[in-house]
Amino acid sequence: MPELPEVEVVRAGLERHVVGATIAAVEVLHPRPVRRDPGGPAGFSDALRDRRIVGARRRGKYLWLPLDNGDALTAHLGMSGQMLVQPAAAPDERHLRVRFRLDGAPDGGPDGTGATDLRFVDQRMFGGVAVSVGGADLPPEMAHVARDPLDPDFDDAAFVAAVRRRASAVKRILLDQTVVSGVGNIYADEALWRSQIHGERPGQRLRPVQVRSLLTEVRAVMAEALAQGGTSFDALYVNVNGESGYFDRSLDAYGQEGRPCRRCGTAVRRVAFMNRSSYFCPRCQPVPRRIDRRAAG
DNA sequence: ACGCGCTCCTGGGAGC
DNA sequence: TGCTCCCAGGAGCGCG
Structure with a gap:
C-alpha cells in the first residue's frame, strides 16, 4: 500500500x-492499467515510442516522468503497483501489465548491457499509467492534488485552517488528497496514534495545537519511513530495484489489533471506517462522545 | 459547491 | 479437498 514515502523511494x-x-x-499486456489514457493502449504506446525520459517527479502519490517533447508518462501505484527496472531478459513477473523497453539507461541497466526494461507490475490494477499531453512540468490530471507535508512549500497555517473549517472526521480530511497529499490509511492511523487524537473527531472540534501536532506527527512518521526505504507488508510493494521496505516493524497502531498500546498497554482496537479499517488505542485516543452515544444505541 | 459513500480489482486465507 | 466469502484500500465518480 504505497503512500508518500514508498512512492518517493520509487x-x-x-x-x-x-x-x-x-x-x-511499449508493450501493454493488460488494458486496464492504461484506462486513464484517452488514446487507449495503441495511442499510449505510440505517444511514448522514441521519447527520451528527462526527469522523475512526484506529487503526493502520483509519479510522472517528463519527456523530451513536453509530455509526461504518468503513473499511480494504487494499492499494489510496482515500477521495476529489470534486465530485458528477465522472466515476466506474474502481474506484469506494461513493459517499457529502454535504450541508453544511464548506468547501463541492472546487468550492464543497457538492454533495460521499465516494468509496471500491478496485481490488483487500482493503479495505472498514462501519457499526459504537455504535462512535463505538472500534469493537469494532478493539478487538484495538494502539496505533501514534506514539500518545503507546504502551507502549515492553511492546513490548520482547512482542517478546522470542516465538520468531517479528521481522518477523512487526512486522506483527502486535495487538502494534504501522500497520506494513506497506514500513516493516517500512525499519526493519529502519535498525537493521541481519535480519527473520528470532527476537524472543526480540534484545537489549533492539536492539528499542528497531527501535522508534526504525519511528518515524523513519513520521515522515519522514508529513512528506512518505505513500508512493506506482503511484498506487494517493492521499490524500483525490487527491494522491499522494512518499516512494518515500527508500526504502533496500524494492523495492531489486540496488541497492547506501546504507550499505555491498553489493547489496540480495530473499527470499520470509510470501507476500510482504523486502528487506535481506546484509552490514548478517546472516542468522541457523539460517536460513543450512537454506538451505545 | 461540497460532503459523503459506492465501486473498481485480485488473490490469499478463513471457514464450511 | 474444493468451494464460497471476506478482506486489503486509493481515488474517481455520482448522488443528495
Missing part, C-alpha cells in the same frame, strides 16, 4: 536508473 530509484534513457518500445 521516484528516487527512477531518477537514478531511467532518466536519460529513451523508450524504444
Whole structure:
C-alpha cells in the first residue's frame, strides 16, 4: 500500500536508473492499467515510442516522468503497483501489465548491457499509467492534488485552517488528497496514534495545537519511513530495484489489533471506517462522545 | 459547491 | 479437498 514515502523511494530509484534513457518500445499486456489514457493502449504506446525520459517527479502519490517533447508518462501505484527496472531478459513477473523497453539507461541497466526494461507490475490494477499531453512540468490530471507535508512549500497555517473549517472526521480530511497529499490509511492511523487524537473527531472540534501536532506527527512518521526505504507488508510493494521496505516493524497502531498500546498497554482496537479499517488505542485516543452515544444505541 | 459513500480489482486465507 | 466469502484500500465518480 504505497503512500508518500514508498512512492518517493520509487521516484528516487527512477531518477537514478531511467532518466536519460529513451523508450524504444511499449508493450501493454493488460488494458486496464492504461484506462486513464484517452488514446487507449495503441495511442499510449505510440505517444511514448522514441521519447527520451528527462526527469522523475512526484506529487503526493502520483509519479510522472517528463519527456523530451513536453509530455509526461504518468503513473499511480494504487494499492499494489510496482515500477521495476529489470534486465530485458528477465522472466515476466506474474502481474506484469506494461513493459517499457529502454535504450541508453544511464548506468547501463541492472546487468550492464543497457538492454533495460521499465516494468509496471500491478496485481490488483487500482493503479495505472498514462501519457499526459504537455504535462512535463505538472500534469493537469494532478493539478487538484495538494502539496505533501514534506514539500518545503507546504502551507502549515492553511492546513490548520482547512482542517478546522470542516465538520468531517479528521481522518477523512487526512486522506483527502486535495487538502494534504501522500497520506494513506497506514500513516493516517500512525499519526493519529502519535498525537493521541481519535480519527473520528470532527476537524472543526480540534484545537489549533492539536492539528499542528497531527501535522508534526504525519511528518515524523513519513520521515522515519522514508529513512528506512518505505513500508512493506506482503511484498506487494517493492521499490524500483525490487527491494522491499522494512518499516512494518515500527508500526504502533496500524494492523495492531489486540496488541497492547506501546504507550499505555491498553489493547489496540480495530473499527470499520470509510470501507476500510482504523486502528487506535481506546484509552490514548478517546472516542468522541457523539460517536460513543450512537454506538451505545 | 461540497460532503459523503459506492465501486473498481485480485488473490490469499478463513471457514464450511 | 474444493468451494464460497471476506478482506486489503486509493481515488474517481455520482448522488443528495
